[in-house]
Amino acid sequence: MAAGESNISSHIQHHLTNAKMCTVDGSVAFNKACSEAGFWVLHIDSLAWSIGLGILFLWLFRIAAVKASRDQLAVPGKFQCFVELLVEFVDSNVKSTFYGNSKLIAPLALTIFVWVFLMNLMDLVPVDVLPALAGWIGFTFFGVESQNVYMKIVPTTDINTTAALAMGVFVLMIGYSIKIKGVVGFIKELTLHPFHAKNVVVQALLVPFNLLLEVLALITKPFSLALRLYGNLYAGEMIFILIGIIGLLQLPLHFIWAVFHILVIVLQAFVFMMLTIVYLSMASADNH
Amino acid sequence: MNLTLTIIGQMIAFAVFVVFCMKFVWPPLMDAIEARQKKIADGLAATDRAEKDLALAQDKAKDQLKDAKAHAAEIIEQAKKREAKMIDEAIAKANAEREHILAQAKAEVDAERIRAREELRKQVASLAVAGAERILQRSIDEAAHSDILEKLVAEL
Numbered sequence: 001m002a003a004g005e006s007n008i009s010s011h012i013q014h015h016l017t018n019a020k021m022c023t024v025d026g027s028v029a030f031n032k033a034c035s036e037a038g039f040w041v042l043h044i045d046s047l048a049w050s051i052g053l054g055i056l057f058l059w060l061f062r063i064a065a066v067k068a069s070r071d072q073l074a075v076p077g078k079f080q081c082f083v084e085l086l087v088e089f090v091d092s093n094v095k096s097t098f099y100g101n102s103k104l105i106a107p108l109a110l111t112i113f114v115w116v117f118l119m120n121l122m123d124l125v126p127v128d129v130l131p132a133l134a135g136w137i138g139f140t141f142f143g144v145e146s147q148n149v150y151m152k153i154v155p156t157t158d159i160n161t162t163a164a165l166a167m168g169v170f171v172l173m174i175g176y177s178i179k180i181k182g183v184v185g186f187i188k189e190l191t192l193h194p195f196h197a198k199n200v201v202v203q204a205l206l207v208p209f210n211l212l213l214e215v216l217a218l219i220t221k222p223f224s225l226a227l228r229l230y231g232n233l234y235a236g237e238m239i240f241i242l243i244g245i246i247g248l249l250q251l252p253l254h255f256i257w258a259v260f261h262i263l264v265i266v267l268q269a270f271v272f273m274m275l276t277i278v279y280l281s282m283a284s285a286d287n288h
Numbered sequence: 289m290n291l292t293l294t295i296i297g298q299m300i301a302f303a304v305f306v307v308f309c310m311k312f313v314w315p316p317l318m319d320a321i322e323a324r325q326k327k328i329a330d331g332l333a334a335t336d337r338a339e340k341d342l343a344l345a346q347d348k349a350k351d352q353l354k355d356a357k358a359h360a361a362e363i364i365e366q367a368k369k370r371e372a373k374m375i376d377e378a379i380a381k382a383n384a385e386r387e388h389i390l391a392q393a394k395a396e397v398d399a400e401r402i403r404a405r406e407e408l409r410k411q412v413a414s415l416a417v418a419g420a421e422r423i424l425q426r427s428i429d430e431a432a433h434s435d436i437l438e439k440l441v442a443e444l
Contacts, residue, residue: 020292039291039292040292041292041294042292042297047294047298047301054301057305061309061317064317065312065313065316065320068317068321069316069320072319072320072323073324076324083317084317087314087318087321091318104306107310107313108309110313110314111302111305111306160292160298161294164294164296164299164301164302167299168302
C-alpha cells in the first residue's frame with residue numbers, strides 16, 4: 001500500500017526532524033520556512049530540552065551543595081547521599097585516570113556524566129507522547145497543523161548536541177596540551193612523533209608524515225566522541241520509533257528494548273565521561 | 289545529520305554548565321565529603337584508641353586487684369601473727385600476775401601464820417605461865433623462875 005508506506009515514512013520523518021527556528025528576511029521563521037537557511041538554524045527543541053535538563057541537574061546538585069555546606073558534619077539525607085555518591089564516583093574515576101592537578105576535570109566529568117545521562121534518559125519517554133502533546137498544543141493554541149509541529153525530545157539524538165560536547169572537550173584538549181607543554185612542545189609533539197630520526201634532513205622529510213598522523217589522531221578523538229553518542233542514541237531512538245508503529249505488539253517489544261536501553265543510556269554517558277578524562281589526561285601528559 | 293547554529297548554542301550552554309558546576313556545585317560537595325570522611329576516620333581512630341585504653345585499664349585493674357589481694361593476705365597474716373603474739377603476751381602477763389598474786393598471798397599467809405604462831409606462842413606462854421602459876425601458885429616465885437619459863441616459851 002503506497003499510501004500507508006508514505007504515511008509510515010512521513011511519520012518516521014516527522015519524529016526525526018527537529019523543531020527549527022531561523023530568520024528569513026529579517027523576521028523569525030520556523031520549521032519548513034527554514035529549509036533554505038543552511039547553517040543559520042537553531043534546533044529549539046534540542047536547545048530547550050538540553051538546557052532545561054542541564055538546569056535541572058545543576059539545580060538539584062546545587063540544593064545538595066548548599067545543604068552540604070550549611071553543616072558539613074550533619075547526617076546527610078537520602079538525596080544528598082545519592083548526590084555525594086555520584087560526586088564520589090566521578091571523583092574516584094577522575095583520580096584513577098587523570099594524574100595532573102586540575103580543578104576543572106572533575107566538575108567537567110560530573111557535568112558530562114549527569115547531563116548526558118539526563119539527555120539520554122529522555123529516550124525512555126514513549127516516543128509518541130511528547131510530540132503528540134506538542135502537536136496538540138501547536139494546533140489548539142497557535143493554529144498550526146500538528147503535522148507541522150516538530151518535537152524531538154532527546155537532545156543527544158541531535159548531532160549538534162553531541163558535537164558541541166565533543167568540541168568543548170576538543171578545545172580543552174588543545175588548551176591543556178598548550179598549557180602543559182607550551183606551544184613549541186605541542187608543535188613538537190605533532191611533528192616529531194611517531195617517526196623520529198637523528199639526521200636533520202631525514203627528520204625534516206618525516207615531519208609531514210608525522211603531522212598528518214598526529215593531526216589525524218587528534219581530530220578523530222572529538223569525532224569519535226560525538227559520533228559514538230549520537231549514533232547509539234539515534235539508533236536507539238530509531239528502534240523505539242519503529243517499535244512504536246507496529247501496533248499492539250509494540251508493548252512487550254517496547255518494554256524489552258527500554259530495559260536494554262537503560263543500560264545503553266548509562267553506559268554511553270559513562271563512556272563519554274571516561275573518554276573525556278582519558279583524552280584530557282593524554283593531552284596533559286608530557287610523556288613524549 | 290546537519291550541523292547548524294545549534295552547535296554554538298549547545299557549546300555555550302555546556303561551557304556555562306561546566307563553569308557553574310566547577311564554581312558552585314563541586315567545591316561545597318567535595319568539602320563536605322572530605323569533612324565527613326575526616327570525621328569518620330577520626331571516629332574510627334578514637335574507637336581504636338578507646339579499645340586500647342580499655343584493654344590497658346582492664347590489665348591495670350587486674351594487676352591492682354592481684355596486688356590488693358596479696359596485700360590483704362599479708363595484712364591478715366600479720367594480724368594473725370600479732371593476735372597470736374598478743375595472746376601469748378596476755379597469757380604470759382596473766383601467768384606472771386598469777387604468780388605475783390600467789391606469791392603475795394603466800395607471803396601474806398606466811399606472815400599471818402607467823403603472826404598467829406607468835407600470838408599463839410605468846411598465848412601459850414602466858415597460858416603455860418598461867419597454868420604453872422596456878423599449879424605452883426604458892427611454891428614458885430614468878431620472878432625467880434621466869435628464866436625457866438622463858439626457855440619453855442622459846443622452845444614452843
